[in-house]
Amino acid sequence: MKSLWKDWSANGIRIPLLGVATLLLIAAAVTGVMGYRNWDLSNRNAALTGSLADARRKESDCAAAIKAGTDFLLAANNFSYNKPDEWTPKMASLSSGAIHDYFANAQVAHDNSELIKAGRLVKSATVADAACAAQAGTGVRVIAQLDEQTQNFQTPDPVKTTSAVWVELTKVDGVWKAADSGRGDQALAGNVSGVAQPPGPQSPANPSLPATPR
Secondary structure, X not given: OOOHHHHHHHOOOOHXXXXXXXXXXHHHHHXXXXXXXXXXXXXXXXXXXHHXXXXXXXXXXXXXXXXXXXXXHHHHOOEEOOOXXXXXXXXXXXXXXXXXXXXXXXXXXXXXXXXHHHOOOEEEEEEEXXXXXXXXXXXXXXXXXXXXEEEOOOOOOOEEEEEEEEEEEEEEXXXXXXXXXXXXXXXXXXXXXXXXXXXXXXXXXXXXXXXXOX
């Protein structure tokens, strides 16, 4: 009985050549595995890079939205009958959509100034804390805590309160603007009225009751 070695030799296959062929097959297999691994790692790295870029974008949007949201809240909650004409233009400059349209109206500006003067309204507020609560598409919701002092002709001594508020912000030509705001679940577009603040946009559902920016 011929040995395997003799069969290979009789068929013209030399042992060294067979060894080289085996090594080439092993190298090809290793190369294939490594190629797949590199492709997989490349895809995973690309996905991770994309996720990181998206996270950085959201982080940047959040920081910018917090700044714009707190600016709006401070404008909405700082005014005085000594300078009644300043409040409405500030609100218009920091808002968009229906809110902006309301505060940009000349008659509204006049009426608000008269109301602030007549009520001897004075309000001051500082932002104690603020954070992004939600991000979806181009919109960001900012929640904040306000420390406030309010007085009018009926309450000459300032009334101090701490309030939880929120602002919905959206980008307009690359600039973050307030599109809605409220306290708790009360929206600026709702039919809520306040004693110590000028009126805001009227509610479409109930236009006879003015809403107030809180």
